[in-house]
Amino acid sequence: MSYKHLFSRALSAAPDRLHFAAHSHHLWPDASHDGHMAAWTDAAHLADHKWGVVMGTLWSEAQGHIATELALPDPSTISFSSNTHDFLVRIMSAIDRAPVRVLSTDGEFHSFRRQMARWVESGKIIWKQVPAAALLAEAQQGGYDLIFASHVLFNSGRIVDFAPLAALAEPKGPWVVIDGYHGFMAIPTHLGDVSDRIFYMSGGYKYAMAGEGVCFLHAPPGFALRPQITGWYAEFDDLALPPDSIGYAPDGRRFLGSTFDPSGLYRFCAVRNMLDIEGLTTEVISDYVTRLQQQFLSKLNVPQMQIVNPLGDKPHARFLALKGPRASQIHATLAQHQVVTDVRGDVLRFGFGIYQDEKDVDQLHEILKLID
Structure with missing residues (x-):
């Protein structure tokens, strides 16, 4: 075949x-070409009004595809950005203590490692790296604000069992963040039992076959309610607030920034629909x-x-x-x-x-x- x-x-x-x-x-x-062309067509026909589609039916459809794939109970916990690094920065910005104590595996992707190293240099964080096999035991010792691990380690292909890590997570800390980029749509992944405890992020560049610019974050309710790094889309439902008020959407949109390129969402939905048909x-x-x-x-x-x-x-x-x-x-x-x-x-x-x-x-x- x-x-x-x-x-x-x-x-x-x-x-x-x-x-x-x-x-x-x-x-x-x-199918991604068809989706990309649909983005152009909507921009040409709708101009400013395209955002009603992007933030409405298209947004909901993309959330639905991800929630189905990951067995998430509530699609509204999902938000989108151009890359997962953006979400990492926003999550870190929501931790109101310094220095932030971070634990990770020693096999994380370059982008994460570079950012952590720079924050160590600036004094923003204290960071400990351990082999994947030792991550849970170290996390159980306590004393960390953020525990970060890839579901599938990008270099070795080792799969990390994040369910025991999720059991440690609390809104007051620690927060558990799973980088799912090498797991999403690559191995069956069901987050239903841990969706109320972990952050999970991934995107379209790899196995979702949708290209760059369409990354997402599942944020558990009650965690990181007010990221310091924020844009006006994060209060999309509350634009009538007084000018001196900083409101946040109650769902995953609290992690949004500002205007973005929506073409990745079109590609992602087109590819997912093609896969469903096939x-x-x-x-x-x-x-x-x-x-x-x-x-x-x-x-x-x-x-x-x-x-x-x-x-x-x-x-x-x-x-x-x-x-x-x-x-x-x-x-x-x-x-x-x-x-x-x-x-x-x-x-x-x-x-x-x-x-x-x-x-x-x-x-x-x-x-x-x-x-x-």
Whole structure:
């Protein structure tokens, strides 16, 4: 079975490319083009009045798709921004003590690590990093205002069980923030039992297939009610307040900023509707990707490189990570053969998606044979 027909525009744009970086910049399906064009059409026809659509039916539809995917009981806890870093800054700004005591894994993404390091430098935070396996035990020791962890660690593909962390969360602190970027629409994720305790953020750049500019945050009720970093959209329901009053929406919109590019929302909804029509749930896509990963591993023979996240019975990341001294060299050689992968230090990652099929994996193996 192949789903390449759903990606005809992206695949025909570079027909000789083998794109094995779905975990990085996932190729866009044709439906995203339709959504993008719908954004332009609404802007042309409605002009200023497009915001009635964006903040109305489109906003609600996007919230509904996310709530369905994550089994969230209330879609109104969801807000949107152009990137997840924006949400991190707003959450941190709502903590009214200094320095803020932060605990995280030692495998978080560069954007988080850079921001934490700068805040440490400025004296705003005290930050402790621990291996993922030690995170829960350290969190249970107490003394932290914010506990941050990726659901799926971007480098190794390790999956973090955040349910025990959620049990520690309280409105007064600590707050638990889960970076779901490598989990959302990659592995089945149900937040219903912890939705009242954790923050969860992700976006469209990867497995949601909607591109950049459409990130979201689920914010538990009662937590971080008044972010210091805020814009006028955060009081959208209360514009009649006196000029000296700073009101906040009672739901997830309290984390909003100001005017934004809504085209990502159009793309995201178009892609989700396409997946619904095709019957492509996260479970179905994960099964398809797992078969491709199994095929890849069955013939894999790359000296001096070891698989970091082998397949098992548990849910698995959409990428396979190989670690070793040849990571950068292999990545560069593959690029010369128009094979797109991703390298982080000594870790080479191969990302899989539904725009690939068995022939692509066979072709990848043939190219890998050419590498000394």
